[in-house]
Amino acid sequence: MKIKRIGILTGGGDCPGLNAVIRAVVKTALRRFKIEVVGIADGYAGLVEGVMRPLQDSDVSGILHRGGTILGTSNRANPFQYAVIGEDGKMMIQDRSGEALEQMRKFGLDALVAIGGDGTLSIAKKMADLGVPVIGVPKTIDNDLDATDVTFGFDSALAVATEGVDRLHSTAESHHRAMILEVMGRYAGWIALRAGIAGGGDVILIPEIPYEIEKVCNEVKRRIHLGKRFSIVVVAEGAKPKDGEITVQRTVEGSTDPIRLGGVGQVVAGRIEKEVGIESRVVVLGHLQRGGTPTPFDRWLGTRFGVAAVELLAEERFTRMVCLRGQNIESVELEKAVSKLRRVEPQSEEVRTARSVGTCFGDE
């Protein structure tokens, strides 16, 4: 089967570098392989609903340095478990994969490039099981996918996080304070670890190394005794104390539905302030880490991924995901791609590096 027209979609949370992938797919398909490209709106939602449009060279001109995704994305749309509002106003979950296939036929799509995290790629695998030629491109800002050494978005998030550490340094120095920066990383602490190393954080707390708050406080005290005026603590949102869970609940008068904001960072700050008796402040970077111009690395990697995805399609090597191994672009079976989480290894060279320059992980 010769591929003549492909659909492309982005799913899950947005991530700097998505537009680089889209641009590379469109340019490579049109120029090198004379394959037409159709952009699908808002992830799988656009596939089910048939919201898509042809992408020309002009559509992807000037988007390389822009954050977000020109296609839009959705966090939850899943053709196999599609949420619809019934006549009675209630939400129902239905299998709409048939409509997705039908839309592909209708728009003449011979194959699909799905850019997303494990959710998006798992659905892509299921589409492949229904006979759709599919290529996956990995997207995870937390960099927690085992099947690729690195993916785009992470370097940009790291840049924002490290800049955050840098900014807090100057204000912390002036005030005898503990400054706590909460960064992304629910299951894997890569952003906290690398921003902590790159920014010279004094304490780094990550999900992979449960911490004891007493040891964190001891480190802050030790620094005070050494005459250091401040401590910087970088906390992954998924960091956990050794002895249990943190649950953050909030009551906000004047509003019934406040939005959740931060968690472990505030708790750590509160404990340090209480136990060490030093002013503590916390900043939760949140969505700032997803936004803005991608770094050169992310644009470059996204471009390589996009080109490689189209090459796989042209070679008819379907149901695969592009990935980076060392310095090389390779590909793996889609099935294997999403099965395993890539986490920080507590005994690794990186953690040892951080400890060597004096970083405390709250465990010893």
Next chain:
Amino acid sequence: MKIKRIGILTGGGDCPGLNAVIRAVVKTALRRFKIEVVGIADGYAGLVEGVMRPLQDSDVSGILHRGGTILGTSNRANPFQYAVIGEDGKMMIQDRSGEALEQMRKFGLDALVAIGGDGTLSIAKKMADLGVPVIGVPKTIDNDLDATDVTFGFDSALAVATEGVDRLHSTAESHHRAMILEVMGRYAGWIALRAGIAGGGDVILIPEIPYEIEKVCNEVKRRIHLGKRFSIVVVAEGAKPKDGEITVQRTVEGSTDPIRLGGVGQVVAGRIEKEVGIESRVVVLGHLQRGGTPTPFDRWLGTRFGVAAVELLAEERFTRMVCLRGQNIESVELEKAVSKLRRVEPQSEEVRTARSVGTCFGDE
């Protein structure tokens, strides 16, 4: 009286540009006027305790582009109401202004340059009443001091806030979301107003214009009807609803002393999510706005202020504060300097400008 040696201190919250002032004072005093400069540690605390050291050219070399203050600062130290821990371990408030004067004599300080906000400058005025030759340099990151058109730090904070709006734009576009950015501004909404104009915020909420949440939600709905995928709301921390107060209380399990983080931004986000039915996310910039490298404007203005302060001292024009009027450096009596707040005028050209390009203030 010929001034031969002066002390310099920074008080209140830190602010980008403080080091530019310190550097300019030291260089100008040493070179042009052969006046020695003594750096006082941690605001008035160092004055009372006698913690100070001579500043040479080499001490201020390479600090121009650094955030924070090389002198350190303290938020609360006040010689006239000085907190001390008594023998019984209880905190007492004492008048220690006598010690402050004594330390000035001991270190041979003929005059004082006090860099700070209304708290720091009010104390400086009281020192002047005791006979100390004093010059004030205004510092307020919120830009809410009426006696100067602008002061250093504000432009840098604005840069951080506008970058925040820019970052949220790309992620908001990709997701059909309302993104809320909470910025500094307890009593005056300058940062929210200018970051909102500069970043193209759709809604700007400031203390000077109480908002109605219904009108905010209507604007978000109106945008959705126009086919806009997202709304950006920039909120000053001091923004208030027309009909009352917001009180944010938090209960955090697993910790007894969580740190306060944000407030009105979360409430607004919660209401939009509930009433409009669109995902909402909030980011509280907090201390990021104080940190990092000062902008060229802030370094330039800080340098001008520092030079002008020494010139006033050399001319023996004491008890004055340097200020910017239009494009010119001038000075005002210290007494007048701190008496009046500079707030956004709801009928001003700036607010009209924001409305003209489509910004909603939640009031109409």
Next chain:
Amino acid sequence: MKIKRIGILTGGGDCPGLNAVIRAVVKTALRRFKIEVVGIADGYAGLVEGVMRPLQDSDVSGILHRGGTILGTSNRANPFQYAVIGEDGKMMIQDRSGEALEQMRKFGLDALVAIGGDGTLSIAKKMADLGVPVIGVPKTIDNDLDATDVTFGFDSALAVATEGVDRLHSTAESHHRAMILEVMGRYAGWIALRAGIAGGGDVILIPEIPYEIEKVCNEVKRRIHLGKRFSIVVVAEGAKPKDGEITVQRTVEGSTDPIRLGGVGQVVAGRIEKEVGIESRVVVLGHLQRGGTPTPFDRWLGTRFGVAAVELLAEERFTRMVCLRGQNIESVELEKAVSKLRRVEPQSEEVRTARSVGTCFGDE
């Protein structure tokens, strides 16, 4: 005459903030005054040739933070002296102002907003003399127009120039070098002066203060004797030695038409290397100063100018230019607007400020 439709054009070199003006004009005209806006391509060229298109809200959405101008610009197109290629292939200069008027009639334009420097605004004045209602918006990245205290673009150029000084500092420190940075400023030295103050330049050379190379070299030598490892020299492209002109001619083998690049910076670097015996390096910032995202200040000022321009049109106060006076937006007669250059005053507070912190201007 009620204005119903206006044309807008950008002329001269591009400048960060142009898109902010265009966006504000379009949004203000459409929403507040129900005036239609037509975008004219490539400055007066589009006016003569009739290349223009209606601008809607969607055309100016997302352009606020983008450098350049979405309308395009041209450096030389002048309806009164229009260059055309005759049948014999030779270039002729013709008066095409009649066609410009005809195109305005054809497209139904009641008035013109011209954004540009003295060239563009002088032509606007001539159009006004022919009866066209005109409003000018000043654009000069060098900030050398006397009729406005500041204009947009300058702050962004200054940010690039100051970042350049900062970057050279770290490399200069490591190497015992003189680093020379050549910045824009043909007739006025504002960028060199302020980047020099903000970046802590050791020597600043500007057109308004002719320099003696011996005095520059003496300053570099003096610093070496003081044990300083490096000197940073910031040079405006229009800086001149006291005793004459610099002419830079180049012969490039392998090409007959090399492009001019820098000038005075290279000469100064060469002399320092020869006379002081210290390695010297030069960087010419050139077009980097025009490019990239405008600063918050430039977006904010551009927005205010754009709104004010439409307000003037709506009030039928024609043949005027918007301007900034102190902190206020005002307007002046177009005639007066372009007649006088705004230059650095050698005896001003700013130059004195620079000298006070130790800057050498090569004159004493």
Next chain:
Amino acid sequence: MKIKRIGILTGGGDCPGLNAVIRAVVKTALRRFKIEVVGIADGYAGLVEGVMRPLQDSDVSGILHRGGTILGTSNRANPFQYAVIGEDGKMMIQDRSGEALEQMRKFGLDALVAIGGDGTLSIAKKMADLGVPVIGVPKTIDNDLDATDVTFGFDSALAVATEGVDRLHSTAESHHRAMILEVMGRYAGWIALRAGIAGGGDVILIPEIPYEIEKVCNEVKRRIHLGKRFSIVVVAEGAKPKDGEITVQRTVEGSTDPIRLGGVGQVVAGRIEKEVGIESRVVVLGHLQRGGTPTPFDRWLGTRFGVAAVELLAEERFTRMVCLRGQNIESVELEKAVSKLRRVEPQSEEVRTARSVGTCFGDE
């Protein structure tokens, strides 16, 4: 032999990330291994002259994010061919390696960490041949050392170069221009290639792929025919035409010793302007690429290299160089480390990626 005290030096051109290495070496040596560290000033010059001082934790505090090297560097000092000024005022070359060894004895240095490029590391190898325990850390901003996949400094230089491309885009779009950006890369085109891919350059010229100027001009013409308003050309300083050399000579009136600035970029710009008849502008980034704050990646890699260097010393695995292989820190024999250049492979996946998205290399 137990290592008790080591010397550390930086040689060659400065590079962002050097301070990260120095900091990591000092902290790791002092804390983990109780090894003292002595900082040697200005590369091998300080070793021969005995200019060095002990480094404590406080000496490396706050330097992680600073460009340059706190030790200073020198481009040419070589103990085996040391330039000295004789009594007759003439420069002589002498072997001063004996003094270098003597100084090591005098200061009690048991081993040496040499951070630098192939020059510095070749000398380190020779010192090893004299019996000095040596560890090398690779530094090459061009990333052209075969023995390591990547080294620090390159990512920071790439960030500056890509920002340069971004800046030129906006100004080029507004003006129908060709913009040429000349970047570093004398023997290898990595910076041009990656900044070109990341910035969306239309033409990329690198030393590894000799170009034909006609083909470059044809690409610019082709783009004009497609209605594209501009072309961006990224040129490595070492790029060469297929048919010969470029020699740039300059005559500058008013000065006898102008400083060399750029080369191939100007020639290419001149030819495009002449042959295509489109305005062309050139920017030479030069030393801007070395300066400023290192990126998070460079600080992180530099820190890992520094820790690994001390670990090798502690394990007494001498005469080796640390390196990055894929994602892992490893080491190679010093001899092999400097023998081979890492160049862009014209048939590689990266070059194919660039071609796939439409980049012209001037060869086809």
